[in-house]
Amino acid sequence: MQKINLSQKLGLFNEYWSPKIVGEINDSYAKLVKLKGEFVWHSHEKEDELFLVIRGKLVIRLKDRDIELEDGEFFIVPKGVEHMPVANEEVHVLLLEPKTTLNTGNVRNERTVDAEWI
Amino acid sequence: MQKINLSQKLGLFNEYWSPKIVGEINDSYAKLVKLKGEFVWHSHEKEDELFLVIRGKLVIRLKDRDIELEDGEFFIVPKGVEHMPVANEEVHVLLLEPKTTLNTGNVRNERTVDAEWI
Numbered sequence: 001m002q003k004i005n006l007s008q009k010l011g012l013f014n015e016y017w018s019p020k021i022v023g024e025i026n027d028s029y030a031k032l033v034k035l036k037g038e039f040v041w042h043s044h045e046k047e048d049e050l051f052l053v054i055r056g057k058l059v060i061r062l063k064d065r066d067i068e069l070e071d072g073e074f075f076i077v078p079k080g081v082e083h084m085p086v087a088n089e090e091v092h093v094l095l096l097e098p099k100t101t102l103n104t105g106n107v108r109n110e111r112t113v114d115a116e117w118i
Numbered sequence: 119m120q121k122i123n124l125s126q127k128l129g130l131f132n133e134y135w136s137p138k139i140v141g142e143i144n145d146s147y148a149k150l151v152k153l154k155g156e157f158v159w160h161s162h163e164k165e166d167e168l169f170l171v172i173r174g175k176l177v178i179r180l181k182d183r184d185i186e187l188e189d190g191e192f193f194i195v196p197k198g199v200e201h202m203p204v205a206n207e208e209v210h211v212l213l214l215e216p217k218t219t220l221n222t223g224n225v226r227n228e229r230t231v232d233a234e235w236i
Contacts, residue, residue, distance in 0.1 A: 003185050003193045023194050025166045025214055028146065030192070048143045052212075054190075067121050072172075074148070075121045076141050094170075096143055096214060 006032065006054055010092050012118050017111060019095055019103055020118040031095040031115055035087040042105030043082045049097040050076045056091030060084070124150065124172055128210050130236050135229065137213055137221055138236040149213040149233055153205040160223030161200045167215040168194045174209030178202070 004022050009032055013020055016036045023030035035058065051060060052074040060067040060075055061084040067075045077083045104112045122140050127150055131138055134154045141148035153176065169178060170192035178185040178193055179202040185193050195201045222230045 001194075001196065001199075003187055003191050006190045006192070023168065023192065025168050025194055026146070026197075026216055028144070028214075030168065030194075030214075050141065050143050050148065069121055072124045073121050074124070074141065076119075076143055076148075078119065079144075081119075096146075096148075098144055 004030075006092075006094065009118060010034070010054070016090075017103070018113050019115045021115050022118065024099075025096075028096055028098050029101075029115065031097070032118075033093050033095060034090060035085055035093060036090045037087065039085045040104060040109065040111050041082055041084045042107065043080055044077075044097075044101055044105045046079055047098045047101045048076055048078050049101060050074055050095065051085070052094040052096070054092040054094055056087065056089055058091045058093060059086040059088075061086055122148075124210075124212065127236060128152070128172070134208075135221070136231050137233045139233050140236065142217075143214075146214055146216050147219075147233065149215070150236075151211050151213060152208060153203055153211060154208045155205065157203045158222060158227065158229050159200055159202045160225065161198055162195075162215075162219055162223045164197055165216045165219045166194055166197050167219060168192055168213065169203070170212040170214070172210040172212055174205065174207055176209045176211060177204040177206075179204055 019031035137149040
């Protein structure tokens with residue numbers, strides 16, 4: 001039971017596309033992640049997923065449009081909606097999603113990672 | 119299904135201690151709230167509650183210590199833990215908590231408000 005400083009936690013890792021757990025809220029985790037480049041198209045069958053940009057710019061591609069986020073902006077990808085995060089430059093993101101959420105959604109592939117606590 | 123800009127939403131209201139819903143994630147709401155002064159001691163029997171400071175300084179008093187938060191810091195008050203938010207100056211906070219969460223926790227009193235969407 002301690003406070004979390006986002007910048008301090010973000011200083012603890014450098015890998016991209018590897019969410020780190022920083023908090024537990026009921027059935028969900030708060031995670032920090034650094035993104036750069038393109039991810040893969042995926043969806044989460046049963047889980048909404050919140051992306052809050054802390055630093056940088058993030059594009060969340062949807063099938064019918066792009067959502068462009070800057071710091072201080074968030075977007076919630078509803079369950080079942082296909083999306084692909086894209087970051088032209090490094091971006092730092094706070095994620096909020098159920099503990100069951102896999103980063104690659106309904107499939108396991110070479111981009112799948114299991115989130116760890118930092 | 120649209121992005122949320124925290125500053126824009128915070129510009130839409132001025133009341134203190136009156137959380138506004140800005141997003142729905144699974145069984146939880148993301149809410150924005152402006153705080154100034156002292157709240158009341160309360161706890162949430164079944165709900166963890168996340169406080170992320172967007173601007174300003176927030177103290178979350180616990181029975182055995184104070185948690186002092188600045189912008190870019192969050193604290194999760196676990197279910198059942200008595201707490202009292204205190205803000206000497208105006209502070210802007212993003213809350214994450216189950217939809218069932220009442221601002222005054224397990225009691226309804228003169229400080230109780232029902233959160234509305236903005």
